[in-house]
Amino acid sequence: MKKILFGVLIGLVAISMIGGSLVGCSSKSSSSTTTTATSTPLTEKVITIGTDSPLTGPAAPWGLSVRDGVTLAAEDFNAAGGLTVGNIHYTFDVESLDDKYDTATTTNNIRQMVDSDGIKYLFTFQTEGTLALGPELSTDKVLSFTVVNDNSVIAQPANSYCYRTYMLPPMEVDGYFKWMTQNHPEAKSLVYITTNNDNGVLLAGLIKQACAKYGITYLDQILYDGGTTDFTPFITKILAENPDIIHFVGAPTGDAALIIKTARDMGYKGILSAGGIVSASDMVGIAGQADLEGVISTDLPLVAPTVSPTILGLPAREDAKWGAHYGSTWDFYSQAWTMFQAIKKADSVDTTAVKAILDDDTQKYDYAAITGGYATFGSPTAIAQFGSDGTHQITNAWTVCIIHNGQDTIASVINP
Numbered sequence: 001m002k003k004i005l006f007g008v009l010i011g012l013v014a015i016s017m018i019g020g021s022l023v024g025c026s027s028k029s030s031s032s033t034t035t036t037a038t039s040t041p042l043t044e045k046v047i048t049i050g051t052d053s054p055l056t057g058p059a060a061p062w063g064l065s066v067r068d069g070v071t072l073a074a075e076d077f078n079a080a081g082g083l084t085v086g087n088i089h090y091t092f093d094v095e096s097l098d099d100k101y102d103t104a105t106t107t108n109n110i111r112q113m114v115d116s117d118g119i120k121y122l123f124t125f126q127t128e129g130t131l132a133l134g135p136e137l138s139t140d141k142v143l144s145f146t147v148v149n150d151n152s153v154i155a156q157p158a159n160s161y162c163y164r165t166y167m168l169p170p171m172e173v174d175g176y177f178k179w180m181t182q183n184h185p186e187a188k189s190l191v192y193i194t195t196n197n198d199n200g201v202l203l204a205g206l207i208k209q210a211c212a213k214y215g216i217t218y219l220d221q222i223l224y225d226g227g228t229t230d231f232t233p234f235i236t237k238i239l240a241e242n243p244d245i246i247h248f249v250g251a252p253t254g255d256a257a258l259i260i261k262t263a264r265d266m267g268y269k270g271i272l273s274a275g276g277i278v279s280a281s282d283m284v285g286i287a288g289q290a291d292l293e294g295v296i297s298t299d300l301p302l303v304a305p306t307v308s309p310t311i312l313g314l315p316a317r318e319d320a321k322w323g324a325h326y327g328s329t330w331d332f333y334s335q336a337w338t339m340f341q342a343i344k345k346a347d348s349v350d351t352t353a354v355k356a357i358l359d360d361d362t363q364k365y366d367y368a369a370i371t372g373g374y375a376t377f378g379s380p381t382a383i384a385q386f387g388s389d390g391t392h393q394i395t396n397a398w399t400v401c402i403i404h405n406g407q408d409t410i411a412s413v414i415n416p
Contacts, residue, residue, distance in 0.1 A: 028352055047349050049074060049111035049336075052106055053125035055098035058227075058254030061282040061326050063125060066147075066317050067096040068325075070123050070371045074131025076310070077340045083349065090349050092340075095119065096324050101226065101252070103128040120351050121339070123165075123332070124148070134159035143351045143358075145339055149199040149250065154392040161351065163358055163377065163392045165335035167353060171385055172298060172398055175414045176275065177210040179400050180245075180296075181231040183411070187244040187271055189217040193234060193259060194250040196223035196243070198300075203250045219243050228255065231262040238321045239268060249275025253327075257286035264291040271296065279327020280403045289406035300330055300369055301408035306399070308371045327408075335370040338375055338394070371395040380416060 051070050053063030074092040082091040095117065097109040106129025107276055113119040114137065122137070124130040124146045137144050138161040145165040146153055154164050180187060192207050194200040204221045211218040219241045222234050238246060246268065248259050256278045263272060264287075274297040284292060302312055311330045318325035337352075345363065346353040357363060359379035373394040376382075382390030395416045401408040 003039050003077045040087055042084065042087055044409045045088055045090050046093050047090055047121070047214055048093045048095050048117065048119055049121040050098045050110075050117070050119040051094060051123045052099050052109045052113070053096070053103040053123070055096070055254075057101055057252075059101045060250035061253040061279070062277075063098070063101070063327040064322075064324075065096070065123055065328035066123055068322065069314075069329040069334075070094055070336040071096070071321075072314060072317055072329070073333045073336035073340060075204065076337075078213075083343060083347070085347060085349070096137075097125045099129065101126055103132075104254060106130065107132055110137075110150060110284070114140060120349075121145075123336070127153075127176050129218045130162075131198075134162050137161055141351045141355075143339075143354060147335075149202050151202070151386060151389065154386065156389050156392070158390075159282045161355060163394070165338060165394050166331060167394065167396055167398050171381065171393070171395065172275075172414070173210045174213070175205050176298065177214045177216065179215045179412055179414070180273070181216070184271060187216065189241075189243045190245040190273075191220045191222065191238045191243040192218070192247045192249075193222040193224065193238065194248055195252070195255070196225050199250050207247060207249070216245070229256075229258070231259050233290050234267070235259070235262045235266050235268070238263070239266060241252055243270060245271045245273050247273040247275060251272070251278075253278045253282045254286065256284035258288065258293060261287040261291050273297075274299075277328045277331055280406055280408045281325075282327045284406050292403045292406060296411075297401050297403070297408065299327060299397055299408045300338075300399050301401060301410055301411070302330065303334040305371055306410055308368060330369045334375075334396075337368040370397050370399075374416070379416060 008401050025106050048090040053066035054060055055063050071094045074094050078091040080090055093195045097186040099106040099109050106126040110133050113231045116362045120142050122144045124144055127148045127150055130146055130148050131150055135158045138159055142161060144162045147166045149168050153162055178398045190211055192204055224234055246263055248256055256274050260272055274295055278297050280292055314329050315325035342354050342357045348358045358377055365375045375394050377394055378391035379395035381395050382393040387392055397408050397415050400412045402411050
């Protein structure tokens with residue numbers, strides 16, 4: 001899934017919404033005229049971006065990060081001048097719906113935003129609902145930016161308007177397990193536990209392959225149903241197999257915290273490997289600082305100089321706007337900022353023109369999170385992993401982290 005420094009924005013950007021509530025690509029002219037240096041009147045138009053993610057439930061820290069990251073990126077793009085094409089000045093607003101991590105709710109939400117609200121830019125999260133609507137979104141020329149792990153979400157040509165805008169575990173798994181074997185050569189066996197859905201099944205196969213490559217015995221995989229709150233039976237089974245590593249990439253943040261707490265409370269002394277983006281700050285309230293000690297993940301701690309000044313300012317801005325902040329907002333901010341750069345490069349809000357930029361594999365995008373980092377679509381790494389479908393997969397720098405004293409600390413930066 002990086003970046004030339006963006007300026008630090010102090011506080012929130014006030015966005016003037018002219019002419020009432022505007023949705024999708026619908027727009028209204030401003031009652032007051034904006035002019036250029038040559039006094040050419042500009043018509044003000046607002047484009048609405050839709051986000052559909054879990055805002056409640058155990059996956060809420062992820063879903064709220066989607067909402068917050070995209071919203072704050074939109075505010076920053078507007079503050080930087082938005083986009084002016086001819087005599088039209090565009091700014092961006094965000095509409096966020098709660099999919100509750102549920103397939104039926106996801107499909108209903110997306111259809112509402114696209115069919116009723118006229119939205120042409122979407123950030124989606126839940127797997128099955130997003131997959132089901134991919135071909136429809138492409139037919140309607142709705143650009144969908146997603147974190148869905150199932151590779152079919154970027155399958156061409158059916159999902160030609162869908163782009164995966166984060167570095168999913170399949171692209172990180174080789175580097176992750178290479179790092180694991182170099183830094184923990186004593187770790188020789190693993191059990192994988194995660195949710196019983198398409199993501200979990202997909203990841204299980206990839207992790208099994210990586211274990212075989214790096215000489216780690218893949219003892220078992222345990223897929224639990226969403227909504228599980230008591231992990232004691234699962235941890236009991238895992239402890240009987242005595243693995244050196246309990247790996248739970250793909251488990252929602254709340255579930256990951258409960259897995260960690262249950263395992264430690266039941267006496268597990270081995271390596272707890274969260275893999276994906278699960279922040280210590282989002283888990284400490286459930287698992288506690290002591291149980292989190294030493295947990296390995298690929299989260300990005302918000303510390304200089306690795307992290308850019310813009311990203312370092314996000315928690316305070318979230319607190320001011322929503323009363324809380326989340327550990328993955330930096331990632332979704334970076335994804336949204338990539339989209340805004342593509343819009344800027346296209347010099348257009350027309351999704352066909354923006355798609356043409358995204359499909360150009362020579363383009364590079366500043367990755368907002370990591371100082372000096374960048375992102376690309378269709379990199380050699382993406383093509384090697386996904387074939388021609390890799391043209392719709394982002395590649396970016398990422399980090400391996402170890403939780404210490406209740407905080408994520410960077411152990412290594414892995415470049416594309």
